[in-house]
Amino acid sequence: MMEEFLQALTRALSFGTPLLLASLGALVNERAGVVNLGVEGMMAVGALAAFGVASETEAPGAAVCLAMAVGALAALLHGFVTLTLRANAYVSGLALAMLGLGVAGLLGKRYEGAILFEPAPELPFTVAAGALAVVLWGFLHATRPGLVLRSVGENPAAADVLGVNVMAVRYLAVAFGGALAGLAGAFLSLAYRPAWTDGMTAGLGWIAVALVIFVGWSPLRAVLGAVFFGLLYYLQFRLQDQSQVPTELFAAMPYLLVVVVLALAGLRRTQGSAPAALGRPYHRGER
Amino acid sequence: MVRRQVLLLALLALGVAGSAQAEEKKLKACFIYVGPVGDIGWSFAHDEARKLTMKALPWLETQYVEAVPEGQALPVIDRLVKGGCKVVFTTSFGFMDQTLEAAKKYPDVVFAHTSGFKRAPNMATFMADFYQLYYLNGLMAGALTKTGKVGYVAAFPIPELKRHISAFALGVRAVNPKATVNVKWINAWVSPVKAREAAEALMAEGNDVLAFTEDTATVVQVAGRKKVPGFAHYSPMHRFAPDFVVSGQLVHWEKIYIDFLSKVRDGTYAPGKLKDVDYWWLLRESAVELGGQPGLPINPKYVDALKKAQMTVGGKQVSVYDRVMELLKDMSSPTPTFDPFTGPLQDRNGATRVPAGRVMSPQELNQMQWVAPGVVGPVADEPK
Numbered sequence: 172m173m174e175e176f177l178q179a180l181t182r183a184l185s186f187g188t189p190l191l192l193a194s195l196g197a198l199v200n201e202r203a204g205v206v207n208l209g210v211e212g213m214m215a216v217g218a219l220a221a222f223g224v225a226s227e228t229e230a231p232g233a234a235v236c237l238a239m240a241v242g243a244l245a246a247l248l249h250g251f252v253t254l255t256l257r258a259n260a261y262v263s264g265l266a267l268a269m270l271g272l273g274v275a276g277l278l279g280k281r282y283e284g285a286i287l288f289e290p291a292p293e294l295p296f297t298v299a300a301g302a303l304a305v306v307l308w309g310f311l312h313a314t315r316p317g318l319v320l321r322s323v324g325e326n327p328a329a330a331d332v333l334g335v336n337v338m339a340v341r342y343l344a345v346a347f348g349g350a351l352a353g354l355a356g357a358f359l360s361l362a363y364r365p366a367w368t369d370g371m372t373a374g375l376g377w378i379a380v381a382l383v384i385f386v387g388w389s390p391l392r393a394v395l396g397a398v399f400f401g402l403l404y405y406l407q408f409r410l411q412d413q414s415q416v417p418t419e420l421f422a423a424m425p426y427l428l429v430v431v432v433l434a435l436a437g438l439r440r441t442q443g444s445a446p447a448a449l450g451r452p453y454h455r456g457e458r
Numbered sequence: 459m460v461r462r463q464v465l466l467l468a469l470l471a472l473g474v475a476g477s478a479q480a481e482e483k484k485l486k487a488c489f490i491y492v493g494p495v496g497d498i499g500w501s502f503a504h505d506e507a508r509k510l511t512m513k514a515l516p517w518l519e520t521q522y523v524e525a526v527p528e529g530q531a532l533p534v535i536d537r538l539v540k541g542g543c544k545v546v547f548t549t550s551f552g553f554m555d556q557t558l559e560a561a562k563k564y565p566d567v568v569f570a571h572t573s574g575f576k577r578a579p580n581m582a583t584f585m586a587d588f589y590q591l592y593y594l595n596g597l598m599a600g601a602l603t604k605t606g607k608v609g610y611v612a613a614f615p616i617p618e619l620k621r622h623i624s625a626f627a628l629g630v631r632a633v634n635p636k637a638t639v640n641v642k643w644i645n646a647w648v649s650p651v652k653a654r655e656a657a658e659a660l661m662a663e664g665n666d667v668l669a670f671t672e673d674t675a676t677v678v679q680v681a682g683r684k685k686v687p688g689f690a691h692y693s694p695m696h697r698f699a700p701d702f703v704v705s706g707q708l709v710h711w712e713k714i715y716i717d718f719l720s721k722v723r724d725g726t727y728a729p730g731k732l733k734d735v736d737y738w739w740l741l742r743e744s745a746v747e748l749g750g751q752p753g754l755p756i757n758p759k760y761v762d763a764l765k766k767a768q769m770t771v772g773g774k775q776v777s778v779y780d781r782v783m784e785l786l787k788d789m790s791s792p793t794p795t796f797d798p799f800t801g802p803l804q805d806r807n808g809a810t811r812v813p814a815g816r817v818m819s820p821q822e823l824n825q826m827q828w829v830a831p832g833v834v835g836p837v838a839d840e841p842k
Contacts, residue, residue, distance in 0.1 A: 178662040182655065276494075283496025286675060286698055290683075364650040368674055369494055369525075373651040408642050408652070408659040412836040 179405060180398075184297050185363065187401030189214070189355035191300040193379035194386075194393050195307055196351025200246075202311065202388060203344035204324035204448040207249050208264030210352045211376025212271020217242040217353025218360035219275040222282060222367040225360075231291045235357045242353020243346040245271055250345040254338060257452045268376065275369070282367040290365035296358045300397075307390040320344060324446035327453035337453050352376065381429040387444035400425050485723055487511075487715075488543035489522040490534055492550035493648055498693040499673030500647070501525075504549045504572075507711030514716050517723065528552030535560040539567055545722055547715070548572065551616060557581060566729050568722055573618055575824045577736065580729035584714050584737035586745035588707040589625040589823065590789050593798035594748055594782050595669065595689050596629020596639075598704055601767035601778040602687045602760065603630075603667045606637040609660030611670040611677050613647050615838040617826045619671050624830035625798045626669060631832045633769045633778055640665055641835035647673045654680060661686070678703055687760065689750075696750030696757065703750035704760045713745045738820040741789040748786055755786065799823065806831045807842065 193210050200207055221238035225231055249267045253260040311317040322330040323340045331337050355375070360367055378400055385400075386392035407421035436445075489508055493501035501524060508520055521543065523534050531553040535546055539560075545568045548557040554574035561569045561581035569581040577583055599608045608630055612619050627639040642660055644652040653676035657668055661684055669689040670677040675698050681688025682699025690696060690706025714737050721727045727735060739745035748755040756764065756779070764779035771781060788796050801812035805828035812818055818826075827839050 175662065178658075182658055182662075186651075186655065280494070280496060283494050284498030284502060284675070284693075286679065359651075364654050364676055364679065366650065366675065366679065368648060368650050370648065371650050373649055375651070405655050405659065408644075408656040409662060411642055411659075412834070 179402060179409070182405040183398045183401035185293055185401070186404050187397035188293065188297045188300050189358045189363065189375055190379050190382055190400055191304065191393060191397035192296070192358065193352045193355040193376060194382040194397065195300070195303055195390060196348035196355075197380060197383045198386075198388055198390060198393060199307065199320070199351075200341075200344040200348035201383060201449055202324045202446055203320050203341050204327060204446055204451065204453070205250070205253065205341050205345050205348075206260045206264060206450040207246060207267070207345060207348055208261060208380055209245070209249055209267025209271060209376075210348075210379050211372055211374065212268040212275075213242045213245045213349050213352035214356040214359070214372045214376045214379075215271045215275035215370075216245055217356025218371060219279045219282070219356070219367060220353070221357035222279075222285075222287070222360040225287055225289075225291070226282065226285060226367075229289060231361060234361060235354065238353040238357035239350040240353070242349040242351070242356065244349070246345045246349020246352070247342070249349075250342050253452065254341055254345070257454065260450050260452070272370065272372070279367050279369060283369060285367055287361065287365035291361040293358070293362045296354075296362060301394060304390045304394045311390065321446070324448055327448050327451075331453075331455060341453075352379075355379070378425045381425045384429050384445075385425070385432055387432075388446065389444070484517055484519050485545065485719065486519045486521070486543050487545040487547065487719055488538040488541075489520065490526050490531055490538075490546065490548045490550075490553065491522060491524045492528060492552065493525060493673055495522070495524045498675060498695075500692060501549065501673075503692055503709045504547075504711055507709075507715055510712035511715040511719065514712070515719060518719060526553075529556075531556040532560060535564075539564050544568060545570070545719065551618060568727060568729055568732065570718060575821065577733055579731070579733050582718070582727070582732040582735035582737070584718065584739070585824075586709050586711055586714060586737075586739050587621075587823075588709075588746055589621050589798060590741050590785075591707040591746055591748050592622045592625040593629040594786060595705055595707070596626040596631075597633050597769070597778055597782050597785075598629075598756070598760070598764060599626070599667045599669060599687070599689065600630035600633030600637055601764055601769070602704065603634065603637055603665075605664050605666045606634060607663070607665040608637060608639045608667045608669065609657065609663070609665030610639050610641045611653055611656045611660065611668070611672060612641050612643050613672040614645060615643060617824055620829050620837065621823050621826045622671055623833055624826070624828075627830045627832040628798050628803075631830075633767065637832065638834045639669075639832050641833060641837070643836070644672060650674045650676045653677055657681075694751035696754060700757075701759060703757055705748060705756050706750040708747040708749055708752060710745050710747065713743055714739055736820065741786070742792065742794055744790070756782070804831060805829060805841075806833055807840075809841075 217238035220241040221234040224234035224237050252258045252263045323337050327337045382396050386396040403421045403424045407418040411418050491501035495505040547570050549572045551573045557571045558576050561578040573585050630637045642656040644656050657677050657680040667687045668677050668681045675695050678688050678695045678698050682702045687704045690703050696703045765777045767778040768775050797817045799818040801816045802814040803812040805811050829837050
């Protein structure tokens with residue numbers, strides 16, 4: 172029984188790691204008021220970049236760095252379209268998700284099916300993700316830059332009046348979100364399943380987006396949420412034919428739970444804990 | 459380098475064919491793949507075969523379309539036929555009905571569909587089937603499991619997989635009558651994340667040998683990481699975990715493609731004559747091969763263990779190793795005497811499926827919905 176519990180916990184932590192990394196990134200850019208639904212795409216290009224570097228040079232450190240850089244670049248594209256050009260953030264994010272998957276699939280052709288013979292260990296990623304959650308919590312709630320970031324997400328006009336460069340903060344937050352999505356991708360292709368396959372992100376980016384809403388934009392709750400969603404994913408296989416519940420339900424659970432969370436917030440006629448200016452473009456002098 | 463050689467050869471062949479024969483004598487064959495060609499799985503194997511076929515048949519011209527979703531074969535076929543394809547190979551079970559539809563639409567084009575069971579006057583079916591190999595791998599798995607539980611990650615509950623899992627389970631139980639084959643479905647051909655978690659779940663349930671039918675090398679990687687014996691599927695995966703890949707299934711589709719296309723060219727398989735053309739090629743035709751890489755039927759690291767493991771055959775004790783080798787030789791011969799699906803056979807619910815002395819026909823195997831005793835796990839569309 173104990174062994175079974177430990178195994179389930181191990182799986183939840185392993186599967187939860189990319190979820191936590193990506194959702195911490197998305198959480199930060201959403202706390203700054205920017206929605207980026209393109210997590211799946213950024214994760215995919217990150218995974219490919221990491222795998223490419225690791226298989227050519229066998230330097231996992233460089234692979235991780237490049238994955239984060241590529242993820243950040245992809246996110247900045249979204250930033251440019253939504254912040255500077257003020258296009259619809261939801262459409263742009265969806266486009267980024269598809270673009271990232273497509274580009275990764277195309278550029279990854281030469282690596283298709285290849286594996287890494289020296290896989291990276293999973294544990295450092297998991298530990299880093301957990302530590303990052305705590306650091307981010309501290310950053311958001313106990314530091315001045317954290318306060319600035321939150322204010323930009325809650326009331327950009329007021330922040331602007333106080334002399335905050337709203338645009339710069341939002342760009343930084345978006346790039347941070349992309350870098351963490353890229354890091355999540357690197358975890359997938361270097362450690363979790365050290366290989367490259369087109370579409371290997373397998374919808375994890377979407378679960379990460381759902382997770383941010385589910386945990387109410389809190390980095391600490393994101394840790395629990397990631398472990399919980401990781402556990403659900405594992406149970407869909409572990410409980411196959413061992414319970415009366417159809418295991419497909421476990422796979423659908425993250426999305427169902429988000430619907431429930433949103434519905435509850437709606438019933439209370441609030442936005443839940445969403446940042447007040449989430450998804451709203453800001454331009455000085457407009458309301 | 460290899461690619462350059464292939465190109466050179468193809469160019470050479472082109473030159474020879476071009477000078478010696480008129481242009482219209484070229485035959486254009488097109489291939490539709492369900493996955494990307496580099497996926498080291500099913501589609502990769504078909505594309506490797508296409509290249510070998512090109513090499514072998516200088517008068518052949520080919521084109522392929524990869525990663526075609528199962529519902530979207532028809533528009534792709536339209537495009538290929540307009541582009542001059544005279545022969546179209548559709549290489550996934552899910553393309554079956556659309557291939558049939560296309561065959562009606564284009565009566566002058568020859569169609570050949572893999573792994574299905576529907577034919578038309580201009581539509582043949584072909585399959586290089588693994589069930590004999592799965593049985594042999596099952597024997598080895600049965601010998602190597604210490605817990606008596608063999609894990610199996612499976613893509614979809616279609617007849618092909620039920621046949622393979624059943625053959626595997628029959629092999630496992632021939633060595634260890636109490637052993638079980640525990641199946642987890644991932645409902646995907648290519649999903650490394652699901653395959654990983656399914657394999658992890660199997661390990662958690664005490665399975666100490668892993669086998670699979672899906673299109674990635676994930677399960678072999680998990681076996682390598684967890685240091686348990688595993689079996690490769692479809693591609694040479696030995697190198698991915700050299701100490702832990704015991705054996706596996708390898709395919710040589712080119713044997714079928716070369717034979718089929720040669721007969722199309724000489725008129726044997728003109729449209730209208732294909733109603734009864736069904737390739738069901740096995741070890742005898744060398745369309746399939748036992749092993750985790752070509753030329754290596756059993757990983758030398760496991761030979762000793764397999765020689766020590768004993769099983770009873772016809773009242774006599776033999777080593778599992780000898781039994782595998784003997785059956786491999788028999789089934790590879792021109793007149794095999796052994797078939798894993800020889801009656802009497804019951805399904806796992808106890809109903810008799812094959813009476814004593816009878817061997818299942820390819821058609822029965824192609825439509826098989828029941829599974830053999832020893833298979834544990836939910837199985838969709840299983841007859842009660």
